[in-house]
Amino acid sequence: MRLATLLGPDLKALQADPEALREAFREFHPEDVAELLDDLPPKDVAELLKALPTEMAADFLERLPVEKQHDIVELLEDRDAVELLTEMDPDDRADFIEELDDHEQKAILEKLGEADPEIVEETQELLRFDPYTAGGLMTTEYVGLAPETKVWEAIEEVRRHAREGEAETVYYIYVVGYGDKLLGVVSLRDLILSEPAQALADIMTEKVVKVSATTEQEEVARIIARYDLAAVPVVDDEHEELLGVVTVDDVVDVVIEEATEDAQRMGGMVPLDESYFATGFFELVWKRGIWLVLLFFGQFLTATVMESNEAALATMVELAIFIPLIISTGGNAGSQSSTLIIRALSVGEASPRDWHRILGREVLMGVALGLLVAGIGFMRAYFAGDRVEPLELGLTVGVSIVAVVITATVVGSMVPLLMRRAGLDPAVSSTPFIASLVDVLGLLVYFAVARAIVGSFVH
Amino acid sequence: MRLATLLGPDLKALQADPEALREAFREFHPEDVAELLDDLPPKDVAELLKALPTEMAADFLERLPVEKQHDIVELLEDRDAVELLTEMDPDDRADFIEELDDHEQKAILEKLGEADPEIVEETQELLRFDPYTAGGLMTTEYVGLAPETKVWEAIEEVRRHAREGEAETVYYIYVVGYGDKLLGVVSLRDLILSEPAQALADIMTEKVVKVSATTEQEEVARIIARYDLAAVPVVDDEHEELLGVVTVDDVVDVVIEEATEDAQRMGGMVPLDESYFATGFFELVWKRGIWLVLLFFGQFLTATVMESNEAALATMVELAIFIPLIISTGGNAGSQSSTLIIRALSVGEASPRDWHRILGREVLMGVALGLLVAGIGFMRAYFAGDRVEPLELGLTVGVSIVAVVITATVVGSMVPLLMRRAGLDPAVSSTPFIASLVDVLGLLVYFAVARAIVGSFVH
Structure with missing residues (x-):
């Protein structure tokens, strides 16, 4: 079945059978689904997302342009909206909230707080940073463990994180001390190569390539490219506290975005925030x-x-x-x-x-x-x-x-x-x-x- | 100790004590060492590399601009040169050989063949492709296993590859059938989440995002960025045979390079192959x-x-x-x-x-x-x-x-x-x-x- 036909006239029929609907969607990459949903009116997308399991719906929603996300979520009931936002990746959720006006931000954070106060804290942490810096780009979902953790315990922990879909990247384990101070890093590859009884402190790399939360996104991209990293940890300037992680896939987007903005500046105009067609x-x-x-x-x-x-x-x-x-x-x-x-x-x-x-x-x-x-x-x-x-x-x-x-x-x-x-x-x-x-x-x-x-x- | 001082007057003293020299270099990221070596005359670099263990020397050499690599290798004895080239990453080695003239290519492949015929085959495989396509960008070091392989066997295999430094990326395991036909992919994350006795065929994702060997490098970058991949497999057009893997870190370099070339074209000139200062x-x-x-x-x-x-x-x-x-x-x-x-x-x-x-x-x-x-x-x-x-x-x-x-x-x-x-x-x-x-x-x-x-x- 082609994805386009799935969203054609059959859509109404499928919506009557949520089980068939979710099976049909599971066939396609969420990025491809999101691209097609972007062409539908917000009302149709809202109805569709309601018929899907929350996790799947969040997976599609977070890939849409933020403006479109707002239009869709406005059409949902509060309870559905809160559930969806809770399931979104922390950095995508922060982007969603960042673009609302102050009044709306307060309202939505209040509702999220009733459901899960921890999520509000995490989001506010991310909202502190300029979106075009390492702090704005990072996710707070990473695996951070104490130096005395044994290799076998670390593997268990990685398993738990991956199973719960909690850590965007589990390919690096960050070793943190008192006050979340970054002490070292262990790659998943190092982990599976080591003896189960070894402590992370013994196998970690202490010379960690890291960036500060206020580092500009171009600089983050340059560092990831230079050292061929899959992810780079983001620390607090003062206390070396580990705040989050920027992954290489986000950086590819940044590099493409920056090249477009540079070209537009050099072409003699103010860079666009959105694509040519999406700009009014x-x-x-x-x-x-x-x-x-x-x-x-x-x-x-x-x-x-x-x-x-x-x-x-x-x-x-x-x-x-x-x-x-x-x-x-x-x-x-x-x-x-x-x-x-x-x-x-x-x-x-x-x-x-x-x-x-x-x-x-x-x-x-x-x-x-x-x-x-x-x-x-x-x-x-x-x-x-x-x-x-x-x-x-x-x-x-x-x-x-x-x-x-x-x-x-x-x-x-x-x-x-x-x-x-x-x-x-x-x-x-x-x-x-x-x-x-x-x-x-x-x-x-x-x-x-x-x-x-x-x-x-x-x- | 700062890296720059290491390459200063102390260098001669250190060269007398190879053990101290390699310990000193181990402190720094190979990328940073390569940047400094690039500023030294080829003769000094050649002498330095001779004093280092071959693996470490290859690690530095492959990060230098190809022209500089040629100047250095020319100064080495044949035996040393062959050893160094053997230790280089297959894609870097192919780039090194690609830029030689036909006569030199033949000579060096012959010498490499005497040491290890497999390496020559691998290199020739890579030289078949235009350097600006997926085939030219890919590495042939990947983990490819049969569908009936058990999860525990696969983990053993990943361990072996990682230990021997053979696979550039061990974060994806490719499942291949007869004639290396690509059947599916298993992430390292999936692997550690599964039961040891399960077969790869049962846990693999069959819808693999892949590219053809002749796909242009910009398109490869677009696909990796779109689907947020750590690596993308490269297949033969006709038989879906798995040929290699392009990793996301190479793609970041491609995106930066392409943006520069596009800017130069738009600025009204033929794009440069090297940096502004390196161009004659x-x-x-x-x-x-x-x-x-x-x-x-x-x-x-x-x-x-x-x-x-x-x-x-x-x-x-x-x-x-x-x-x-x-x-x-x-x-x-x-x-x-x-x-x-x-x-x-x-x-x-x-x-x-x-x-x-x-x-x-x-x-x-x-x-x-x-x-x-x-x-x-x-x-x-x-x-x-x-x-x-x-x-x-x-x-x-x-x-x-x-x-x-x-x-x-x-x-x-x-x-x-x-x-x-x-x-x-x-x-x-x-x-x-x-x-x-x-x-x-x-x-x-x-x-x-x-x-x-x-x-x-x-x-």
């Missing part, structure tokens, strides 16, 4: 419009430069012809440099301290690329059409291109370094911002070169 | 220059459009003033659209089939954004300076901006869809390419609008 039209107008207008005001400078050279343009209108060509070439060279440096900063290959190495390289690069393109530009200007002063125009275009490309590689590489140095995100609208800056500088260079060359020929 | 100057000139020159030729069209409107420019030189402003705004709006669509395509949120939804949205977006910016543009042109025909110029600029922004959102969103449809990578140089296209179209629109408006006022 007016939100999109705002997130694109704000930058478009800011950049437009910046571009006013190009008009100002043009105005102040109106006399030159009036005398030699041929000068205008090559303006788009020259400023775009500057924009392209600048965009190459800024892309290279932004990515190098973001994956940790370069830092603002390398500025002199980068500057030296980009100046030489500007000379090389500029000469390459200037040769072609000279010929285009010299030979095309019935020019009055082919040599003057050719030289003006050629020399300008070299100067503009050097300006572009320098500005394109140094602006991201300066932004990072100033504590700003170098990706923020950088490509269009740098292009605008290069446009203005490029025009200034062009007119200066034109005046010098045309002037020298007149004498 | 002339390679960088080539990878940037080729696109800069191609785009420059494309920009010739702007000069052609300008030339054919030389008469209009000569009569009304004020027209030239707003050209950089208008074409840059088009470029910015186009870059927003292309970035949004390229990322949506790359994370699978949109596909070329959605073109009419996207087109409708982007036309409306162009109207909204265009009107927003045009209002400001009109005022800039109307009020600034001592214009002769403020209303004509203001209207020309305002109307052109609306038309150019709509053109830009349409071109910026449709070109990536068309490229994907044609089987090309939509990220390839798209932002500058689209900007150039929008420049040319923008100029055509501008002059057409100017002629219409100025003409109508003259009558």
Whole structure:
């Protein structure tokens, strides 16, 4: 049976027979079911979830976008909603509650508290942290045991956790001391290799790669990738208290999300919180419009430069012809440099301290690329059409291109370094911002070169 | 002791005492050691590795960039080199050999064959696949067992594999039938939860999420991320034969690498194979220059459009003033659209089939954004300076901006869809390419609008 047909007209019939319904759903991966449920109206999803065992329903619900989760849960009776939320993974539950307004948060936490006060405590613990940090990303479901625990006891404990579906990852066992201080880690692999009577203290690795709860999610991803970890423990800055665990599968999502946000910032807009289609039209107008207008005001400078050279343009209108060509070439060279440096900063290959190495390289690069393109530009200007002063125009275009490309590689590489140095995100609208800056500088260079060359020929 | 001091002047002293040397290194994560070794000359690294136990040396070596690995191994005696390569992870070894020329490949495989013919077979199996596919990414070290294996036997087998360091991941056990046909999967967690006398066939999951050896690495990453997997099995297309396993930690690297390559393509250059600093100057000139020159030729069209409107420019030189402003705004709006669509395509949120939804949205977006910016543009042109025909110029600029922004959102969103449809990578140089296209179209629109408006006022 294909999953899509399951959610078609047969759905009503199946709902009458909950046993058949849950059997039918068990055939598919919860992620695939969630994707299809996301296309149904919230009312239909709510009815469907009511007919399923709570655990299964929670498994589907937690994979839907948070907005959709809210729409569905609003349609459920309080008792059903509380049961569902109780069954959700702690980090998904915290995300659900995080996005509610204060009033709703209070109401739902109160109802959850009546059912299970421990869950409220766990959730509030997770809500303390910014969602884009290790604390916001972590789960509190992990296996933490005392150092004197024997290997056989630890295996029993892992079994119990796994059976109750309590620990998202049971592949690492964390060894904790007084006040949950993180002492070491034992992998499940180490565990099954050791003698049953050994104590965890004897087999644990004490050099644990760990992160602080306030570590940014990009940094968490970098650490997990660097050390090839399945999970990384999250500790309190002050007391080294173990607070939770971030697993590698969450990190893959973070890396993809961050790449999209970086691309959108570099593309000159405010990053979207949701997918392209899920983002409302007016939100999109705002997130694109704000930058478009800011950049437009910046571009006013190009008009100002043009105005102040109106006399030159009036005398030699041929000068205008090559303006788009020259400023775009500057924009392209600048965009190459800024892309290279932004990515190098973001994956940790370069830092603002390398500025002199980068500057030296980009100046030489500007000379090389500029000469390459200037040769072609000279010929285009010299030979095309019935020019009055082919040599003057050719030289003006050629020399300008070299100067503009050097300006572009320098500005394109140094602006991201300066932004990072100033504590700003170098990706923020950088490509269009740098292009605008290069446009203005490029025009200034062009007119200066034109005046010098045309002037020298007149004498 | 800090790692950096370990590699300082004390290094020579330590090399005299291999026992102390290996103890000192055992304190640090191999990834951190590799980073520091990467900064030493190959000769020093070669000497150091010779003083270490082969297993530890291989652990460091396989984490260095492949080029550096070659430089180091060249300095070793054949016997040492073969021993080191034998100890490397199969996928790292295959990467090492892949990058050699045919002659060197043959020589090294021959020497490896004398030591252990099985390793040559395993390596050749891996070399069959494109490095950017599941086959190129996978390792052949996995635990594969027959369906009738009992749980207790399976645990013994996992123990043996883990102890010999043979299986990169022992967290999944793959159940294979005749001809290594993949029948199911059992997680280590399932294994420790089951009764020792049960057969794997009774506890395995038969619906295995798997990929083909020829699946592109981005797709593998997407699947692992979607289903939150620790590893995904790789099978032969025809016979469902299990060939290897891709683990999630490799996928995190792939996602980061792909994001960098996409950014570089979008930034208008050929993606680099290595980091910014590791890439040679002339390679960088080539990878940037080729696109800069191609785009420059494309920009010739702007000069052609300008030339054919030389008469209009000569009569009304004020027209030239707003050209950089208008074409840059088009470029910015186009870059927003292309970035949004390229990322949506790359994370699978949109596909070329959605073109009419996207087109409708982007036309409306162009109207909204265009009107927003045009209002400001009109005022800039109307009020600034001592214009002769403020209303004509203001209207020309305002109307052109609306038309150019709509053109830009349409071109910026449709070109990536068309490229994907044609089987090309939509990220390839798209932002500058689209900007150039929008420049040319923008100029055509501008002059057409100017002629219409100025003409109508003259009558």
